[in-house]
Amino acid sequence: MSEAVLSEQTKRVSYGDTRAKVLKLFNLGDTAFHILTKSCAVAVLVLLGGVIVSLIHGSAPALREFGLGFLTSQSWNPVTEKFGAAPAIYGTLVTSFIALLIAAPMGFGIAVFLTELCPYQLRRPVGIAVELLAGIPSIIYGIWGMFVLAPFLQEHVQPGLIAAFAGVPWLENVFSGPPYGIGIATASIILAIMILPLVSSISRDVFETVPPVLKEAAYGVGCTRWEVMRRIVAPYTGVGLVGGIMLALGRALGETMAVTFVIGNAHKISPSILGPGTTISATIANEFTEADGALYTSSLIALGLLLFVITFFVLAASRLLLARIQRQEGR
């Protein structure tokens, strides 16, 4: 295709042409291409602007009707058309938080394993496997969670947890209720497994920015591996690690399919993490096509706007932090 373009451009240029004419043709083509590419770059900005504007436009009826109460109300009743986002916000934040609590230490562990402990021949294959797993569509994690993990937890783990914490103040409530299998806890575990490859591969990349000479110097004065990780690598990479965590958090907050299968879709804030709940994205995925009535649809779009605003700030923070460690590396 590119040959055709070249010949088309040069066809208009022949030996008899003056230098000025050729230059003019070249300039014309260059300006056109410059404007074309620039407008595409601007289009990317317009895209983001369009997303925000359309979400605000779509959610306006709901926000006008419920005001700020939309954020705090717990009712979600399509019949009486009373909608509140509190249970969905709660579910989104809690599942993501628990998922990070599981995935972050494990991801760091895997990254340490890959950069320090793993035999050299295994590093590349294991690293590649982890990266490939990061690309598996979330719906796969979702159906595994529903068919395999949820029944397993229901039969073998949750009854034990409920029995173990019975009588313990506070924790008794957190691990209470019948073992449904599906619920906040199961969704969090699925999310954790899903973001684990992301956390590990980012932390590994960040760990690799540490100049070897720093680590060698520490080993040279007799530091143990743990001390090198704790005193040299961790302080050096701190900003990048936080950035990686935020990126994973952004992914977890917006994740839809992995959660929708196992969250239970109950619009209430349950004190027990074993109980069913819902998240913003799961609510939209489950109810959007069935929503009748402008206010119902608008409330769902308002949920989407909320999710977008939350993830936007988390992702923006993560990018700024990761950019800082890249600059550090370049120095």
Next chain:
Amino acid sequence: MALAATRKLRSSIAMTACVAAAAIGLIALALILGALLWNGFTSLNLAVFTQNTPPPGAAGGLLNAIVGSLIMTSLGVAIGAPLGLLAGTYMAEYGRYSKLTTVVRFINDILLSAPSIVIGLFVYEITVMQMGHFSGLAGAIALALLVVPVVVRTTEDMLNLVPGGLREAAASLGLPRALIIRHIAYKAARAGLITGLLLAVARVSGETAPLLFTALNNQFFSTNLNAPMASLPAVIFQFALSPYKDWQNLAWAGALLITVTVLALSITARILGAQKTSK
């Protein structure tokens, strides 16, 4: 001496924890792939590729969903890739140090990880609401919007890797910038650009959330872009949540197909990328 022993002990405990974390993580991921392969292959047969999605309780396949996914993915890539390519070209070539590039790069990185369901809502508002019905075209547009950030990112990165000397040599022969970019830079970065495209296809081929309320679903075979269209992810979502064993089996078969496709694309992309860097 005691101090040295404690330090060594503490270090080995921490390192054992790291190995354990790696083992648990890899085992969990292996379990998922194992369950997928087992359930997928036991449900996979020729009918999956030759028959349409069945009504509850009947046997059938996923033909309409596979075709729908292929149509919407290729259309989505056909719309999204050129836009991303040109935007990435601007960022790496014309405006490498401009303010606009910095802003676009930042926004693009956010779009790259933005929740895809929100993109679905956006496309619902601009297409489905305007047209008054769900359609395959809306699904393709939603996928295109997910393709753009991936292609922008890889295009910019790959063009930045092209050595400046190549461009300068071409410029010294009198070629204008537009031709340098198209005939020198694109050619030098070709493997990388294709890698980006493959990654984009891999990204969208498993996307479910934005399709649910743009293309919806269709139980019948349809290639009409102006009507609801079936897709593998949407069918998996519907069938997996159903109580019918046949449907659940088809969901597993579909899940296997998607995973194999995505893995094949990512591995090809990786091999192409590796060739590029070793040269």
